Amino acid sequence: MLVNLTVNGFAAIFAAMNSVPQVSAKQILIIAAPSGAGKTSITHFLLDKYADKLAFSISATTRQARGNEVHGKDYYFIDVAEFQQKIQENAFVEWEMVYEGKYYGTLKSELERIWALGKTPILDIDVKGAIHIQSQFAPNQTKSIFIMPPSVAELKRRLESRGNESPESIAIRVNKASYEISFKDSFDEIILNDNLQKACWETEQVISNFLGWNKSTIL
Numbered sequence: 001m002l003v004n005l006t007v008n009g010f011a012a013i014f015a016a017m018n019s020v021p022q023v024s025a026k027q028i029l030i031i032a033a034p035s036g037a038g039k040t041s042i043t044h045f046l047l048d049k050y051a052d053k054l055a056f057s058i059s060a061t062t063r064q065a066r067g068n069e070v071h072g073k074d075y076y077f078i079d080v081a082e083f084q085q086k087i088q089e090n091a092f093v094e095w096e097m098v099y100e101g102k103y104y105g106t107l108k109s110e111l112e113r114i115w116a117l118g119k120t121p122i123l124d125i126d127v128k129g130a131i132h133i134q135s136q137f138a139p140n141q142t143k144s145i146f147i148m149p150p151s152v153a154e155l156k157r158r159l160e161s162r163g164n165e166s167p168e169s170i171a172i173r174v175n176k177a178s179y180e181i182s183f184k185d186s187f188d189e190i191i192l193n194d195n196l197q198k199a200c201w202e203t204e205q206v207i208s209n210f211l212g213w214n215k216s217t218i219l
Contacts, residue, residue, distance in 0.1 A: 026115050026141060029054070029122045029207060030187075032130040033147035034177030036158040038193040042147060043124050045200045046207065053211075055114045057121040060086070060095075062103045076107070093136065094129040099172070106133070120211060127180040130187070143210040145203060146187035150194040152178055 033039035047056055060076040062083050071077045078086075083103045087095060095105030106123060114121040123133070127146075134142050149155040155177050159170045184190050189206050193199040207213075 026111075027120050027211065028111070028133065028137065028142045029120055029210075030130045030133060030142060030144040031122060031124050031147065031203070032127050032144070032180075032187070033193075034149060034155055034180045035173045036155045036162075036177070037147045037149040038196055038199060039124055039147045041196055042193070042200050042203050043122055046122065046204065049204075053119060053213075054122055055117060055119040057106060057110050057114060057123045059110075059123075059125065060092075060103075060105050060107055062101070076110075094125070094132040096126050096129050098126050104129070127183045127186075131183065134186075143189070143206065144187040145189045145191060145206060146184045147199065147203075148181070148184060148190050148192045149177070150192065152181075 031039050031043055043056070047054055058072065058074070058076055060078055060083065062078060062080045065071065065075070065077050069075065069077075080101070080103065083095075083105070086092060086105075086107070091107055091109070092105040093108050093111060095103060098104050104126060106125060106129065111121055123130070125133075130144050134144055149158075152174060156170065156174050159165060159173055165173075191199050191202050191206070
């Protein structure tokens with residue numbers, strides 16, 4: 001009777017363990033690009049297709065929410081004082097003042113939340129933040145991908161076509177893009193986005209190879 005109870009107990013434990021997807025290592029996917037290069041579209045493609053394997057790492061920011069953005073889904077919206085307090089507490093794996101007075105960062109607790117789900121986090125972050133994260137983890141734990149626009153002129157055209165930013169704001173983003181592009185060789189992979197469907201497929205291939213997915217995973 002005691003033996004049977006013990007065996008049944010172990011069976012229950014193993015069943016509970018198997019109910020949550022398991023990851024072989026705490027790995028991180030990093031996608032960075034200048035604003036307007038298409039990284040958000042590529043990230044959404046991957047998350048939609050592999051919702052059971054990947055999860056979006058929600059960044060913390062001090063900027064105001066835009067449009068239909070939701071706290072805890074699109075960003076963790078916090079004020080400058082709280083952000084600076086978290087810096088003092090060493091709560092970020094990376095953080096950056098991307099624009100004057102506007103902080104962005106990746107919380108360590110956010111990565112742990114995703115790993116606990118048995119998934120791999122995708123970080124859609126600033127170039128400097130991406131480079132900083134790579135320096136903190138072993139090479140086999142991170143895969144960094146830089147999404148390259150066809151040209152700065154095309155990037156400017158894309159930003160203008162959005163119709164939601166002033167000429168001054170676009171000029172700031174274009175100037176920053178040229179600076180960010182200068183860091184492209186610090187990334188593991190560079191993917192040219194002159195065709196969104198092709199760029200999505202190439203990014204998918206890179207991620208599949210890194211995470212060791214079977215070929216049958218990609219359809």
